[in-house]
Amino acid sequence: MxxxxxxxxxxxxxxxxxxxxxxxxxxxxxxxxxxxxxxxxxxxxxxxxxxxxxxxxxxxxxxxxxxxxxxxxxxxxxxxxxxxxxxxxxxxxxxxxxxxxxxxxxxxxxxxxxxxxxxxxxxxxxxxxxxxxxxxxxxxxxxxxxxxxxxxxxxxxxxxxxxxxxxxxxxxxxxxxxxVRKEVPGHISDRLQEAYWREALHMVNDGVATPQELDDAISYGPGLRLAIMGTCLTFHLAGGDGGIRHMLDHFGPALKWPWTKLEAPELTQELIDRMSDGCEEQQGDRSIRELENLRDNCLVEIMQVLAKYDWAAGQVLNARKG
Ligand SMILES: NC(=O)c1ccc[n+]([C@@H]2O[C@H](COP(=O)([O-])OP(=O)(O)OC[C@H]3O[C@@H](n4cnc5c(N)ncnc54)[C@H](O)[C@@H]3O)[C@@H](O)[C@H]2O)c1
Structure with a gap:
């Protein structure tokens, strides 16, 4: 080199x-x-x-x-x-x-x-x-x-x-x-961001939410988790001890509901297996409990940092302190 x-x-x-x-x-x-x-x-x-x-x-x-x-x-x-x-x-x-x-x-x-x-x-x-x-x-x-x-x-x-x-x-x-294994317009991360972004624009266009409300919907909730683990592992935890298999079983039908303007893929057995295998590999030797603790410990510290700057979710900590 x-x-x-x-x-x-x-x-x-x-x-x-x-x-x-x-x-x-x-x-x-x-x-x-x-x-x-x-x-x-x-x-x-x-x-x-x-x-x-x-x-x-x-x-x-x-x-x-x-x-x-x-x-x-x-x-x-x-x-x-x-x-x-x-x-x-x-x-x-x-x-x-x-x-x-x-x-x-x-x-x-x-x-x-x-x-x-x-x-x-x-x-x-x-x-x-x-x-x-x-x-x-x-x-x-x-x-x-x-x-x-x-x-x-x-x-x-x-x-x-x-x-x-x-x-x-x-x-x-x-x-x-x-x-990135395969070239595709927008690579990986921008495609994910773009999906979110287009949905956000739809919601503003349809009068569902203001830009501030959209940002609050991320900053006070899922955005805090995203710095710690991405959507796949986060949803693996959302399935409790049953992991992503339970989560897909539970929310699988919602993929057919109008929760987004983006068309969802067919939830085939192959897709379920691919998602499950990937998330279980991400999980490695750690139990769901261990990962939950890791997620929670990190969330506490991230919110304390945000409080130091009196910003987004950190403001709720400061408000409580008075
Ligand atoms: N801004 C972002 O968040 C972001 C994130 C990741 C990747 N990118 C990518 O990075 C690239 C640059 O984006 P940016 O946000 O820095 O844009 P920018 O407008 O801030 O900077 C572009 C620079 O390129 C210069 N430029 C114009 N013609 C040129 C030429 N012929 N040769 C060399 N330089 C020339 C401009 O004078 C300018 O300084 C884009 O491809 C963009 O997609 C942007």
Whole structure:
């Protein structure tokens, strides 16, 4: 694997600047390209702002922080960086053109990852002539300097070494890389968010709820759990000792009720088995009771943190204190 000393950032807005901050905090130098006037100043401001919570999160300043320098062209970025993260606007033609320039100029062992929220990696590889298989999606979450998830998605042209090396790089900067098995528009997490988001828009459109009510419906309830475990394991606990099998048995008929505008899949035995096997694997050796305790202990502490900021569910603790 090529040693990554210099990270190339193409596009230095919200996401690009945050990637830069994370890389610099982990001791890597950053080279950045962005055609907008004033991009460097805005980027330095973003990085300074991101630095404060990073220091808090990691319990102090890094031993050695990386430096930041700008370049004038994507070709120069390609020639000088060891790993390139592209964060230009979500426009397929613009990204294709930018990625093709970087691909044409970078050495063969340089990986080029795109932060795209939903464009498929095969579409991003389409105009890259030199080494399209080193162009992948590395999709992060805002704020990138704090949230560790990065979805790693290979396109039709794949190289397992590229995926392995990108995964190793992301781990080095304290990310949690999640390999996406099959490219699909929106990857995994944005598809989940998008389903929620579209339903939320339907509810506003139909006069069912205001944006505040929708946010309260998440922040005071299921949102608190989500930081601890995702929907699958949460629903496994919702089935009590019977786990997800009982839960699917109990709520299976509801999949046919109009609880959402999204069409639910047919609840076949195969689907039940796949869900059950997956959740039981997530559960591992732990009993439902142990997981409930873990969930509850974490929920208490998360709410105490929210109370410190007098925000969302934390306000109920403060109100009780008077
Ligand atoms: N904002 C989010 O929550 C989020 C989360 C994950 C992924 N993403 C993805 O990250 C990417 C960037 O999003 P953002 O929110 O940072 O957008 P942004 O608008 O904040 O930043 C985009 C930057 O790209 C620059 N740019 C324009 N043309 C360019 C070019 N030809 N070459 C290089 N840079 C160029 C712009 O000047 C701007 O600074 C998008 O693909 C988006 O889907 C966004």
């Amino acid at each position: 090529r040693m990554v000393n210099t990270v190339g950032i193409a596009g230095t807005g919200v996401i690009g600047s945050a990637w830069a901050a994370r890389a610099m905090f982990h001791g890597m130098d950053v080279l950045a390209f962005d055609p907008a006037p004033g991009a460097e100043e805005a980027m330095r401001e973003h990085i300074a702002k991101a630095w404060v919570p990073m220091v808090k999160l990691h319990g102090g300043e890094p031993e050695k922080a990386g430096t930041l320098a700008m370049v004038d062209t994507p070709e120069e970025l390609g020639q000088r960086a060891d790993f390139i993260q592209e964060n230009a606007p979500e426009n397929v033609e613009l990204k294709q053109k930018l990625l093709a320039s970087v691909d044409a100029s970078a050495e063969d062992d340089v990986i080029i990852a795109s932060s795209t929220s939903g464009i498929m990696p095969s579409d991003l590889q389409a105009k890259c002539e030199r080494r399209p298989e080193r162009v992948i999606v590395g999709h992060p979450f805002n704020p990138v300097y704090l949230l560790p998830l990065v979805e790693v998605v290979p396109g039709a042209k794949q190289d397992e070494q590229v995926i392995a090396d990108a995964t190793a790089f992301y781990k080095k900067i304290s990310m949690h890389p999640l390999r």
